[in-house]
Amino acid sequence: MSNLIFWFLVFCTGLCMGSFLNVCVSRLPQGLSIVRPGSRCPDCSTAIAFYDNIPVISWLLLRGRCRACGRSISVRYPIVELAAGVMAVLVAVQYGPALPALIYFLLICALIAISLIDLDHRIIPDMISLPGIAAGFLASFLLPELSWLDSLLGILVGGGLLYAVALGYYLFAGKEGMGGGDIKLLAMLGAFIGWKGVFFTIFVASLIGTITGIVMILTAGKNLKFAVPFGPFLSLGAVVYLFFGQSLIQWYFFGPRPW
Structure with a gap:
């Protein structure tokens, strides 16, 4: 009872x-x-x-x-x-x-808010992501599975990877293809889940985003006149990592192979 x-x-x-x-x-x-x-x-x-x-x-x-x-x-x-x-x-x-559950629940709540705001307004508020970077780094001293070094590398890798992608797209296409909000969001995620989580999040977000984009194009055709925000996909990728990331990585690299 x-x-x-x-x-x-x-x-x-x-x-x-x-x-x-x-x-x-x-x-x-x-x-x-x-x-x-x-x-x-x-x-x-x-x-x-x-x-x-x-x-x-x-x-x-x-x-x-x-x-x-x-x-x-x-x-x-x-x-x-x-x-x-x-x-x-x-x-x-x-x-x-325990404390990790509370920390990760608050992270997920922040991601819910970020995703809905991004869907509604195509922005990711700095007032969530920037304090979130600092909060994630401080949380690394309280999370047994995340060291402060992993958190710091997560911030640098998360922010740096998307910044490099955004800069490369701008140099190639002459226009912005990714907002600064996504860069700061991934840096925040890296602070909470480390550099391994960043790569996992990008992979899952890109996969789901690609599938969603294809479905929308096939459904809407030429009527599709707006860009799909990437923030919700990054958020979803991070949530998947929180629940299944370690086991999926373990299975992928060390699981049995059919050959």
Whole structure:
């Protein structure tokens, strides 16, 4: 019974964090405070009462509408809350109820916010990635599987690799093909997961990004008139590394071969 209560509390903590992420995604690109004022309807700006601000449950009870104006509230709000709740449980299962789980959960929360902001506005806020680089390096002194040297190399390799790619594309094509936000994001990821994680993240992000791009081209054809942001793919690649990276690397280099 106590175990069930523990996992329920972990899930609820994740839900609440997801609610906070929705605020960050909405306000950070506008340069607004994420603390004040309190939550408001995105349409009529009416303050949302505490009983209408319970993660997921309030959205379901109100049928996805504002109590004051009746306007629809995006289903993305409860999806983000649920995603954060599920990730809180999965990280605790993967790393145990210990400090590394908390650190990696906060990293994943930052990646959720970054991905949604990048999808909405094609930007990756420096106010997340730059402090994240410092936080990742400091976290290396608390994470048993990551040394400070691995973290430092991760920052240099992560930022340096994408900077080299961006510079090469600019020299070849005469225009920017990758924003500085992606470079700083990968440097932040390198701080948390080290240089090995950087290479893994780039590989997975490029693979998924390529597949997604092909599908979008085949689906939209000539109607595809916008660039696909790379931040969400980098974020996804890093999350895959957190859960499966070590075992996949071990299998690839040291697993059995059919020949």
